[in-house]
Structure formats: structure tokens, C-alpha cells
Amino acid sequence: MPQARTLTHKELRRVLDYVASRPHAARNRLVLLMTYWAGMRVGEVAALRVEDVLAQDGAVKAEIRLDAQRTKGKHARTVFLGDKLRKEIAVYLKAHAALPQAQLFRTQKRSHFTANSLCQTLKAIYAQAGMDGASSHSGRRSFITTLASKGVGVRVLASLAGHRSIATTQLYIDVNDDMKRSAVELV
Numbered sequence: 001m002p003q004a005r006t007l008t009h010k011e012l013r014r015v016l017d018y019v020a021s022r023p024h025a026a027r028n029r030l031v032l033l034m035t036y037w038a039g040m041r042v043g044e045v046a047a048l049r050v051e052d053v054l055a056q057d058g059a060v061k062a063e064i065r066l067d068a069q070r071t072k073g074k075h076a077r078t079v080f081l082g083d084k085l086r087k088e089i090a091v092y093l094k095a096h097a098a099l100p101q102a103q104l105f106r107t108q109k110r111s112h113f114t115a116n117s118l119c120q121t122l123k124a125i126y127a128q129a130g131m132d133g134a135s136s137h138s139g140r141r142s143f144i145t146t147l148a149s150k151g152v153g154v155r156v157l158a159s160l161a162g163h164r165s166i167a168t169t170q171l172y173i174d175v176n177d178d179m180k181r182s183a184v185e186l187v
Contacts, residue, residue, distance in 0.1 A: 002133065003031050003133070003137075003141065003171075003172075003174075004133070004134060004135040004136075004137035004138040004140075004141050005131065005133035005134045005135070005138050005141075005147045005174075006138065006141045006142045006174040007036075007131065007134060007138055007139075007142050007163075011023070011131060012032075012036060012142070012173065014129060014130075014131075015032065015125065015126065015129045015131060016032065017027060017132075018126060018128065018129035019032065019129075021074030022125075022128075023108070024097060024108060026091075026092050026096065027092070027096070027105055027106075028121070028125060029088070030088055030089065030092045031045055031105055031121075031122070032122070032125070032139060033085055034048075034085070034122075034141050035092070035122075035136070035138075035139025035140075035143065036139040036142055036143055037081075037082060037084060037085040037088075037143065038064075038079050038080070038081055038085055038143070039079075039139075039140050039144060039160055039161050040070055040079055040139075040140070040160075041047075041071075041115075041137075041140060042115055042118050042119050042122065042137075044066055044070055044071060044072075044137040045078070045105065045118065046102070046105065046112070046113040046114060046115050046117075046118040047066075047070040047115075048064070048104040048105065049100070049101055049102060049103060049104060049121050050093070050098050050101070050102050050103075050104055051098065051100035051101060052064050052065075052066075052104065053081075053089050053090075053104060054093060055102065055152075060086040060087075060089045060093070061080070061081065061086075061088050062080065062081055062086065063078050063079065063080055063081065064078065064079040064081065065077075065078050065079075066078070066079060066162075068119070071162060072162070073162065073164060075162070075164065076178065077162040079162075080160065105118070118136065119135070119136040122135070122136040122138075123135055123136060126138065138163070138174070141172050141174060143160075143161075144157055144160075144161055144169065144172040144173055145172065145173050145174045145176075147160070148173045148179075149176075149178065149179045149182070154166045154169055154170060154173075156176035157169050157172075157173075
């Protein structure tokens, strides 16, 4: 099975523009951005609760602490949220108020997403937006590849991704021509 396609910034914009024209636009936008801007796995996104992202004072947290039961490798980890993503979360929460223990993202039937149902939702979004080869893992691969292209070291990438081995992280990095062009200019 081939790896999920990484998307350029322009392609991500195209997917977000498509999402904006469809039902559940705010939810789907934030789900996508959680994978692209925080490198979260879809199962982790599906398991998020409001209290994971919202502090008691009403501010959006800068970090999400995932317990071992909500991660792939059963190892607790911290997901760091950049300012752009925190602003997106604040906008979403303002329009979708819920109790702290409630799931952050709910299906159209108001139940919680499973990892599989959210994977299928993202796969459909990408297909309908014309992104052949994109899957629920595309955001995560794009996150890691984008940071690698900006010179972030593989040990930091592994930590951000929640990988216990840098060898795993290296498999996520999609080397492209722009990265090669930038590399040769360093000589």
C-alpha cells in the first residue's frame, strides 16, 4: 500500500475551499487542520474532548495532553498547538459550545466519531476535492514533511509526531524537488 499523499500549501487551500462549500464546514475544516498543523493522528482527533483543548478560564490551551489510551502506541504524549490552530479552535468552539466532557467533533447524527468513521470522512473529502492518493494520513505526513523542509531536526519531528523511533519519522518525510533545490543552495 503506498504512503498517503502529501499536499502542498496550495493543495491544502483547495481542499479547505471545497470543505467551506459543504455541510459541516467548520467541523471538517478544524479536523483537517488538526492533522496538518498539529500532526495529529485521525484516531487522536476523533477522541478529543472539549476539555482537552479548552482551559477552565475559557482560553484555548497551547498543549493537548493525550493519555496512553488515546494514542496509537499506547504512550502518553503532548501535542503542541500553534497560534493559528488555537485561533481556529476558538472560532469553532464559539459556534459549537458543548460541555467540557463532550466530544469535540460529532457526526451529523450528533454521536462521536470513531477513528474509522473519521478516516472515511476525510477520505471522501479528499476524493471529492480531487486529491488522488490523499488519505486520513495526508495531513500528518504533510505536517512532518513541511517542518523537515524548513530545517526542523528529525529528533524534534519524532517527538512532535509521537514516534519512539526516528526511523519511523524518516519514513514520513516526502523529499521533493523544492527541498533538493534549497539544499544545494546551502553549499
